Amino acid sequence: xxxxxxxxxxxxxxxxxxxxxxxxxxxxxxxxxxxxxxxxxxxxxxxxxxxxxxxxxxxxxxxxxxxxxxxxxxxxxxxxxxxxxxxxxxxxxxxxxxxxxxxxxxxxxxxxxxxxxxxxxxxxxxxxxxxxxxxxxxxxxxxxxxxxxxxxxxxxxxxx
Amino acid sequence: xxxxxxxxxxxxxxxxxxxxxxxxxxxxxxxxxxxxxxxxxxxxxxxxxxxxxxxxxxxxxxxxxxxxxxxxxxxxxxxxxxxxxxxxxxxxxxxxxxxxxxxxxxxxxxxxxxxxxxxxxxxxxxxx
Numbered sequence: 130x131x132x133x134x135x136x137x138x139x140x141x142x143x144x145x146x147x148x149x150x151x152x153x154x155x156x157x158x159x160x161x162x163x164x165x166x167x168x169x170x171x172x173x174x175x176x177x178x179x180x181x182x183x184x185x186x187x188x189x190x191x192x193x194x195x196x197x198x199x200x201x202x203x204x205x206x207x208x209x210x211x212x213x214x215x216x217x218x219x220x221x222x223x224x225x226x227x228x229x230x231x232x233x234x235x236x237x238x239x240x241x242x243x244x245x246x247x248x249x250x251x252x253x254x255x256x257x258x259x260x261x262x263x264x265x266x267x268x269x270x271x272x273x274x275x276x277x278x279x280x281x282x283x284x285x286x287x288x289x
Numbered sequence: 290x291x292x293x294x295x296x297x298x299x300x301x302x303x304x305x306x307x308x309x310x311x312x313x314x315x316x317x318x319x320x321x322x323x324x325x326x327x328x329x330x331x332x333x334x335x336x337x338x339x340x341x342x343x344x345x346x347x348x349x350x351x352x353x354x355x356x357x358x359x360x361x362x363x364x365x366x367x368x369x370x371x372x373x374x375x376x377x378x379x380x381x382x383x384x385x386x387x388x389x390x391x392x393x394x395x396x397x398x399x400x401x402x403x404x405x406x407x408x409x410x411x412x413x414x415x416x417x
Contacts, residue, residue: 184368184369185366185368185369186364186366186367186368186369187364187365187366188362188363188364188365189362189363189365190361190362190363194365195362199333199334199369199396200333200396201331201332201333201395201396201397202329202331202395202396202397203395204395205395229318229320229327229329232320232321232322232327233320233321234318234319234320234321235319235320235321235326236317236318236319237318238316238317238318239316239317239318239329239331248366251365263395265333265334265335265336265393265395265396266331266332266333266334266395266396266397267333267334267396
């Protein structure tokens with residue numbers, strides 16, 4: 130997600146990874162992340178410095194707007210969701226268990242810590258009608274559009 | 290110098306394509322404990338029964354089938370790709386394949402690879 134290398138920061142515990150392997154892994158990771166998160170790679174590269182920044186997908190139908198966020202490893206209890214006008218804020222924390230914190234690692238690519246994302250929703254959503262569901266590390270938030278905003282078919286009169 | 294006992298094995302994912310969709314490479318942590326290696330992979334969107342794990346000749350393969358996006362709705366913002374997760378590793382350590390355990394929760398796959406007896410650190414008594 131971030132263009133800033135982050136594997137390099139926490140080495141030095143004698144994992145025995147050679148510099149070339151490290152460099153190759155880092156390049157692979159950057160490349161893959163770019164493919165997987167094309168916008169995240171650019172847009173969030175500074176904001177996400179050292180942070181967890183879950184990538185999102187926003188889509189809409191005539192009746193609702195759906196926001197999905199990939200948040201693997203986040204306990205639903207540690208998630209907080211608010212809608213304020215046309216802004217949806219997803220925040221939370223990806224926690225590390227005591228056991229895994231004390232482990233010694235050969236390889237670390239995942240991130241832990243707090244995150245918060247605030248997203249502008251398309252106009253015409255009804256903040257009263259929001260449902261959220263969390264499954265397999267994906268948070269899905271559905272916000273209904275207010276009836277006025279739902280697409281209306283406009284008849285076109287023809288004059289002879 | 291310590292040797293790298295779990296290293297990535299990329300050739301397969303580069304050549305083996307079972308369908309046109311892209312494979313994604315999950316981010317992985319590998320922890321080493323006294324008697325086991327613990328591998329954790331972030332694979333949001335997969336389901337437990339779609340994950341295929343194989344260990345053969347020292348090569349560990351993780352493949353999760355993730356259905357691609359179904360459209361019919363307009364995408365306003367797309368920051369992540371959807372598709373299969375795939376990654377292979379070379380494990381040169383002696384692993385007991387019969388006792389490999391896997392668990393998938395909240396988008397994270399946790400694999401426990403128990404070291405076989407021969408690979409465990411051992412304290413050797415010096416006879417006096």
